[in-house]
Each structure stands twice: as structure tokens, then as C-alpha cells.
Amino acid sequence: PQVPYSASGYPEETMLERSKDFYTLMNQRRTVRFISPELVPREVINNAILTAGTAPSGAHTEPWTFVVVSDPETKHQIRQIVEKEEEVNYLQRMGVKWVEDLTKFRTNWIKEYLDVAPYLILVFKQIHGILPNGKKLTHYYNEISVSISCGILLAALQNVGLVTVTSTPLNCGPQLRLLLKRPANEKLLMLLPVGYPACDATVPQLKRKPLYDIMVHI
């Protein structure tokens, strides 16, 4: 059934103000690879994940599972899996060009933040659903939907002053899925360590493209 959509609009001046403020807030987001071990209230993380769950999805399939890991032993096992695969990625799999493209980020296969961050959020996409009768439910555009949901999650984290590293750990999906006991219809899409920034955190100096480089008006 259809229901009326009721929303409270804003006067134009307020819209303009709000659009600027949100841009300023989001423009301060950076990928921060130095995360503080300081604890973060669970409820803040829960609310961020609820927010991610408001994302649109193809045919409203909501094809996402957020696995939040705070157990130190599990975090360490995740670190071991990721570092082992990343070392192979850097040294063998990906070739000189990929490694060169990444030098400016000073990333390598050592991921201390996987032990240190109070939370690791592992985002799984459900490549299909399972109906009560056991049949498969097609999940149209599941990867796009879950990525949109991650964008909203990043906004929610930024909005409360938490930082993360958006990452797609190459070739670690199957091992991490087994470690976390996720079913076969779920595939790892992203791994987000979450916490406060370390007090001495640094970030690569980067510029963002200006509006005229990303927008065309017709």
C-alpha cells in the first residue's frame, strides 16, 4: 500500500545554510590510519549502523550485514589474515605500478590499526537472500546498494567525530567470512576500523577536485 509522504521542508535560506554546514563537516573527513585505542560508546556505533541501514537498496532488499568486532583476539586474527594477504598483494600479486600508485599514501601491509582500533566494522554484501521457503531471493545491485550504505555510514561516523579507513582488503574475503562465521551468500565488501583519531595522527596532504572538475551543468 501507498502512504502519504510528509516531510518538513526548510525555507530557502535555511537550506542554503544547511547545505554549506554539511559540506564543511564532510569536507573535514579524512582517511585516518592512526587510530586511538580509547574506547567509544557502543550506542554511538549502533546508531551509526542504524543510520547506514536507512540507505536505499534495489527492490528494498537491504542486502547488508555489519559485523562489529571489539573482541581483541578476533581483531588480532583479522589483522593476521589481512597482513598476510596484503604482503602478497604488495610484493607479488599487484605489480610495481600498483605499489607506486600507493607510495604517496605511505601505506604498506602493516596494519596496526586492526589491533588498536576499538571497533572493526566488516561490511558484507548479501549476494542473494534466502526466503522462508528456502528459495533464493535475487538481490539486484547488491554491491552498489551496500556501497551507498557505506557512504551513509561514513557520514554518520564523521558527524560524531570518529575516524576510519575505508578499505577493501583484497583476497581476504573468504578467510574473514569463515572466521566470522558468516553464511555463504555473504561476501566481504569493506573493512572499516573505527575509533577516535590518535592524538599525533597524520594524513597525506591531499587536495580535492574543485566543483568545475566534477560537475557539468546542462
Next chain:
Amino acid sequence: PQVPYSASGYPEETMLERSKDFYTLMNQRRTVRFISPELVPREVINNAILTAGTAPSGAHTEPWTFVVVSDPETKHQIRQIVEKEEEVNYLQRMGVKWVEDLTKFRTNWIKEYLDVAPYLILVFKQIHGILPNGKKLTHYYNEISVSISCGILLAALQNVGLVTVTSTPLNCGPQLRLLLKRPANEKLLMLLPVGYPACDATVPQLKRKPLYDIMVHI
């Protein structure tokens, strides 16, 4: 070079408050297929796109182009392309099952909002970049990056009280790319009609999954 990351944190109570408020705001987002023709200030749209441009991207490639269409003639041509392909999708290409899965949304191939909405934002992913010397620059994870950016765009639109229809028009990409004169390295990912909701807009009655259905804590 690395630079210090400085961010203003919030006290725990404020974080909790902010996380709830942002959830409440985003939870009011709905896909609204009835859009008002009322004009929307250009600067609000510009700020929303700037905000989308703050998204993370694989190796900071920023692989997105946002084409904002307000010209009525171009909007109408887009409508014609989309409706022609969608009719084929519904009647032939996709099969009975897909059409059934969509009945509850009451969608069909008639997309009046493509004429009516004051703006159509067509989001292109750049599948590779082009360096000043003409060589190709690999865009790692370009589709995921652009989808994350769309998630942030949806948040920015919701934050100012605008509505949209997240859509991935099947098989229309090549024709729309030519119509909008985008280069061959750009592929259409999403089409977002944007405006105020029509005053008599309705939406399908939908529930979102509760936290325990989308989150697992370890």
C-alpha cells in the same frame, strides 16, 4: 608529505545526541517518485555535489562526474531514452520474476519525474583516468567509490529536505553518455531526479530491518 590531522572531538554526551539526531534525519529519507516542479536554488545543488566530492576513493582518484541537467529539452530527451529502454526491460528483457518483485513499488516504465524534477543528476563513474601524457590511469574500485559518493550525496540532499529516486537505468548508459557528450572512459552509474516532494506525494509503506537483523557484534 604527511600533515597533522586535527579534528575537534565532541564530549560523549554530545556524540550520542548527534548520532541519534543524524539517524532520525536519515531515517526520514524515502525514495519519492512524485517530485514537484518547483525550482530549487542552484547553490544548494552545487553544495550537495561538493559534499559528494568529499567521499573517499581508491588511491584518491575521485573517479566521478556529476552531470546536472535542468534544461527542459535535454530532460525530455533523457526521459524518452529511459522510458523506451525501461519498457523493453519490463515487457521483455527481465522476465516475469523481476516485474513481480517490483509490483509492490508500483513502478513501471512511465517516468514523469524525468520531465518534472527541476534537476536530473546523472552520475558517471570514470573507469580509468587519462594522464596529461595521454596514458591511462587505473581507477581502482571506481564503482564502489562512486557509489559511496552517491551515499554521501543522498545524505546531503536529505539534509536540506530534497528528495530523489535512486535509480540505475538498465541499458540506457551508452545512449545517455552520447546525449550528454561524456567521454568514453565515463559510464553511467546512477540517475537521480532531484527536487522538493510533490505536495500529494505518496510512498510505498515499507519497514526497515531492526538493528539485530543487520548487525552482529563479536
